Amino acid sequence: MKWVLRILLVVLVLVVIAASAGFAGLQWFQGKINAPGPMAGSDDQIVMVPRGSGVIRIGQQLESAGLISDSRLFRLAARYEGLDSSLKAGEYLIPADASMVDILELMHEGKVLLHPIQVIEGSTVAQAFRAIEAADFLSGDMPELPEEGSLLPETHAFTRGTSRQEVVQTFMRYQDELLDEIWPQRQDDLPFDTQGEAVILASIVEKETGGLGDEDLVAGVFINRLNRGMRLQSDPTIIYGISKGERLMRTLSDGREVQRGLFRSEIDRETPYNTYQIDGLPPTPICNPSEAALRAVLQPAESDYLFFVADGTGKHVFAKSNAEHNRNVARWRAVERERRRAEGN
Structure with missing residues (x-):
């Protein structure tokens, strides 16, 4: 019986080690995909994602632009987040400190320029x-x-x-x-x-x-x-x-x-x-x-107005009769003459 217990203990230790390693790996992965990109601290960049681009092509484009560190990790992040088939084409302004998850969400929501x-x-x-x-x-x-x-x-x-x-x-x-x-x-x-x-x-x-x-x-x-x-x-x-x-x-x-x-x-x-x-x-x-x-x-x-003319302020003055209108026109022409004299000075 002792050997059976020893085997079970070894298996349990291995399971614990594997679980710990898996947990540590998951923590590392989540840290990488949520961390600011390699361009953090520099200027934002505009990226044009052509129509028909899949997650592999987009990842390669982003890596070439220096916005992500690893296109393969970007692809895994897209699958992990369930966004690998929902990224939209278009022109995007990518913040320099955007993480892979930030970029995926931006392209999933189609927040194009x-x-x-x-x-x-x-x-x-x-x-x-x-x-x-x-x-x-x-x-x-x-x-x-x-x-x-x-x-x-x-x-x-x-x-x-x-x-x-x-x-x-x-x-x-x-x-x-x-x-x-x-x-x-x-x-x-x-x-x-x-x-x-x-x-x-x-x-x-x-x-x-x-x-x-x-x-x-x-x-x-x-x-x-x-x-x-x-x-x-x-x-x-x-x-x-x-x-x-x-x-x-x-x-x-x-x-x-x-x-x-x-x-x-x-x-x-x-x-x-x-x-x-x-x-x-x-x-x-x-x-x-x-x-x-x-x-x-x-x-x-x-209204009963039949005439209008500029009043010198950008709007108009209105009149019901031609005589009243002529007086308004005379006042407007006086304003124009005064403006021309002022411009001449």
Whole structure:
């Protein structure tokens, strides 16, 4: 019996030793995969994980970049954490002190870098397209220009490699969704019947106000004028007809180009976009109107105003009669003259 007990004691000792070794090995493994990476104390790094990359390829890429010490250990960590088949492709900002587990969780959750693209309020489709085309983190060719005014001015974030076609469709989709939301809430008896006409008028409101907060009042003026059969008489529509929304420029004697205003001959010339000469709305929008401008033309401020002009503070002063309006214009021109004198000094 003594030999049996001795054998059992030896087996028990071996089991204890094996368990201790296994526990120590597990402790070592967990310590390694949760420890800060070899780049700790240096700068964070951007890593682009291509589509279709598996855990082996990702580990090798991270090891080559110096962000982990051992790609094989990274693979074992992924299996241990149950994340080896759920790592997502994309562009990641990896903190220099990130552990293997930190990196695995980052890629499992798909916390990729996002890059903003902005369509500016009052920009034309062509101007917005130039910004989208210049974004070097996007891929693919530019699509054909959509209709003027069809991109909702906002800022949206996209991952590296997003196609330019998708970016354009995103801004167009948000425009459509907004119009579908607010169109049923419009006031009764507006002087237009379609969403397209609402966008045209909103684009004029946008260019007249510049997003400074008078949208509902300016929209109310235009609504009142349309209801009375009066012409809109909006300078930005003429400019769009001349330059498609680009600034009008003139060349000085020294060769410098400066922005100019409208010539009298341009105001007197009848074109489809000259709202001093045509009745109703121009044939298309003249820019991409903001949400505020779109809402303003569907819910304009109620007033008896028929005229407005800049007041020198970035906003407008409104008038019910032409005589009152002429006095406001005279005051605005005096402000302009004073500014020019100050600039000359």
